[in-house]
Amino acid sequence: MTTYTKWMISLVSLMLAITALVIWLIQDRFFKSDEISIQEASQKVESLYGGTIESFEQKNAIFYMAIKRNNQLYNLQMDAETGVVLKVNKTGEEIDTEQTASLKTIDEIRALIKSLNKGTIQSITLQNQDDKQQYIVEISDNQALKTIVVHAQTGEILSEKIQEQNATESNNPVIITSEKAKQIALSQLRGSIEYVVYKESSDGGYYLVEVDGEDNEAVFQIHAVSGKVLSVTPNYDSDDDDSDESDDDAEENEDNDENDDDD
Incomplete structure (x- = not known):
């Protein structure tokens, strides 16, 4: 040799x-799978601070929660990977217990949106806007992301807006299209597109593209000029109640089959 x-x-x-x-x-x-689940995060926060979680939202690798404790609201941020609490601050707002008691729950808002066939629920957040409690619901439908504002007491839909999907070429003539952003995301994870939205930023903007894969879902942040994948966030917030119900039905059928065999 x-x-x-x-x-x-x-x-x-x-x-x-x-x-x-x-x-x-x-x-x-x-494709990290070591992030703590929403249920684990909720249980940890409730065991540490007591009270009840009023709203829950995940953005990138951060959990954002609003906690009600002793008639006070607190905002909390938690690292979604380590479970470490990053920040807790009191809103300074004392909760009106009579008003809170009349608020619709997140489950009621979820059922309302489902009954209207608006699309797939991505997140539901309770917010206080001009001393009025309202739910901000994000929904994916036909590859678009909608923001629906719902009155927290009456359930009335106050507004509905489709978030911008395409960048304005006047700002940057070499910006990639939303179709190109979808192709980039699908090259990383095979599946179907849930939604694509464009967000402006000082460095040229970026797209958020959610892909529903066979075994997992992820949101890709893609630079709108270079096409570089800036971040990938697993999505555990989308509405999967239907699949849970199917699993429950399957388990029930298995139990019935076992009972028949015993007979």
């Missing part, structure tokens, strides 16, 4: 090792 052949074999081995390392880093970044 010549020196050149040995050198080539060493070079190929090194390239294979580097390729394997890059693939591992990509998988570790894009």
Whole structure:
């Protein structure tokens, strides 16, 4: 074996090792499964601080919660990967217990939106706007993301707005289209597009594209100029009650089959 052949074999081995390392880093970044669940986060917060969670929202790798304790509201931020509480601050607002008692629950708002066939619920957040309690509901429908504002006491829909999907080319002539952003996201995770929205920023803006894969869902943040994937966030908030009901029905059928066998 010549020196050149040995050198080539060493070079190929090194390239294979580097390729394997890059693939591992990509998988570790894009498809981490070590984030704590919403239920685990809620239980941890309630055990630490007591009270009840009024609203819950996840953005990127941060859980945002509003907690009611002793007739006071607190805002809390938690790291979605480690479960570490990053910030807790009192809103300074004392809760009107009579008004709170008349508020519709998140489950009631979810049932209301489902009955209207508005689309797939992505998140529901209770907010105080001009001393009025209202729910902000984000829904994906026909690859668009809608924001619906619902009166927290009456359930009346106050407004409905489709978030912007495409960037304005006048701001940046080399900006990529929403269709290109969808292609980039699908190249990272095979599945169907839930929604795509465009967000302006000082560095050229970015797209948020949610892909519903076979085994998981993820939201890709894609730079609107370079097309680079800036972040990938697993999505556990979308409405999957139907699948849960199907699982329950399947378990019930299995139990019935076992009872029949025993008979």
